[in-house]
Amino acid sequence: MPKLSRTSRRTWIAAWAVLCAAGTAATVALNASPAPDPQPEKPVSAECAEYIADIESQLAEAKAQGSHDDGVLAFTRTRAGTDDCSDEVLDHFSGDR
Template sequence: MPNPRRMSRRAWVLTWAVLCVAGLTVTAWLQAAASPPEARPERRIKAECREHIADLEGQLDRARRSGEEKVGIVTFLPIGVDCTDERADLLRGDR
């Protein structure tokens, strides 16, 4: 009598192929069903940095409107105020 537990090589390959296709299908379905990531909330600007950031935005707007490819902008931070994060966010385009 043949051993019922013994599977042929084809049966193993077919079983693995079916499991792989099923796994890929489920993964694709889960990624499609997942909600899109929420937009990052806008960072708050410190009160003492608002004027500095507004001035910097104005300079950037004037530079973009001028149409020149390379425009240098010089910024000075207020004394005793740390606006480094806000300025970096603005220049990176996070705002």
């Protein structure tokens, strides 16, 4: 491996310092920027709203029966021709995580 001359070594150190300064400046700028606007809520079909309300009532019933948060509560829905409400359910309950 060839030996680097003093000038070449200084060039590499200067380039490294410039990149570090640019990275630090970019990090500060990103941290100072305001958070993006929240996404507006998408309209939910009546069937999905009914399904979400059913899940909430089952959760309230389980909590009223003394169920603890350390268990798993599962919901299934298998009717032919129904809307796929998985995205709406995830959007609705994502704040509870």
